[in-house]
Amino acid sequence: MKLIDIKGLTKDYKYIEKDENKGFIYNLFNGKEKIKRAVDNITFSVDEGEAIAFIGPNGAGKSTTIKMLSGIIYPTKGSIKINGLTPIKDREKLSYQIGCVFGQRSQLLPNLPLTESMYMFGAMYNMNKKDIKKRIKELSELFDLNEFINQPVRKLSLGQRMRAEIALSLIHRPKLIFLDEPTIGLDVVAKKKLRDLFIKINKEEKITIFLTSHDTEDIQSICDRCIIINHGKIVIDEPTNRLMKDYVKNKTITITPNSSFIEFPNLLKGMKYISKDKDQIIIEVNTDIINTQEVLQFLTKKLDIDDIIIDNESLESVIRGIYEKI
């Protein structure tokens, strides 16, 4: 079932361009109105229970799209339906269906324990005290909040605070959660913990995830589908694993010798040396030109090999490659 259905979504921003050759007074009363198209006629849908990565370089239109989907800003053109609701028109009804976590903005009361913010939020969503209490218990177990639930929020570490923010945004059991850079600024352990939680809420609570992040680990570990946007247009919309398959063209092969390498043979087409010395050779292989089996046959014939390691290109470099191309 479609939870998000977007058709021809467009957002224009107007701004006034100054005439650099004229003075302040002239520019105060004159100026050319310009239009910057931030989101350009995008169409896509998201099924209930999916985990979507909505990514793109800075200024691509990600945040603008998320803000239109969550009813924060008006679209210029196009239609948005979230569980049958139009965000701007049905803003209040929609808020019961969605949760939002904006990485840099807190919704918590800084001087009070987390439970107080949770009670306040629960009341905002018309939950009674008994229901809020039950939900706090569920979320505490799910998010492992018990160790700090009674501490003032300002005393929490960034990782704990992010867990608290996410738990808070789920107090009313939304169907869909928008996550805008949720792991920004966190250390590797806190990031991992948070990613595991996102997977858990997606699988166990069946909450649809709509994530924007510049961290490819977030995308790879949480999301089944990846939409890449640039200059306001969708350029790729594919399952994350197929993205790897379709766009990973390079493999890196690291070879160590039995004793030491003396000669470095000329390589076949599609292979090139990254580095070569007597203790180690690193070769890059373009799998569009030559397959891995041929490469291995060639290398074992030409070199005295002790060990061989084959690495796929990382998602980060795949996405970097896509950003550079589009």
Added chain:
Amino acid sequence: MIKNLKLAFLNIHMNIKNAKELKISFIISILGMILNNISFLILWYYFGKSVGIINGWEPTDIFGLYGISGASYGIIMAFFAGIIQIPTYISSGIFDKYLTSPKSILMKVSTSKVSTSAIGDLIYGIICFTIFAIIQKLSIFKILLSLYLVILSSIIFYSFFLVAMSISFYLMDGENVSSGLTNIFVSNSLYHGGAFTGILRFVFIFIIPSLLLGTIPVEIIKTLSLSKFIIITICTIIWLYFSIKFFYKSLKKYNSNSLFGFGN
């Protein structure tokens, strides 16, 4: 409506609880504001005493002026301080979170902050009004009338601030314009009521309603003027209606920014 009001009270309660956690700063900011206001009161009282009666205003009327305007300013700023944060919420993008929460956006924004120093204004207003009531030997009827006028004055404070702050939806740097407008509005409400005559009185009643905050209410209490009572009641209704309409119209201009922020 009832649910919105209940939530407004809950927000205010939680925000006060949040502010009270920092006990020392909570107490200092309240006492500091009371002391600051007393110095103004003394200044104006001695000014009034030295110049005598000006346009029907006696020196002790200053207590009534500061009582009503102080109490109404205190009520709005203490419990609805979120409205003066609107320009900051807009420029920092914090406004986003109020748009994704249920219930009335205006209620949520208005009750998003409390100003502890304004609790000092409120206490100071109550003290001043009590002195005024004793000096003027106010009857029960006049005290009830005063309470009604404090409510109207609070609504006018709220409405004018809301209009001034909503200008930020249209301007990139709305904070300066909004604070300039509110300064004109508030400072003129604290000047000796006898100083406003003729065109000046018209401007500060019907265009920038500073005199509706304290001066006109004090004159109503003293003279029981029906025409002034009708004017202040009608102006309050118009201001409240217009300000809410203007806020929601302006909201359509909101283009979220992406700066960092922390708040509730």
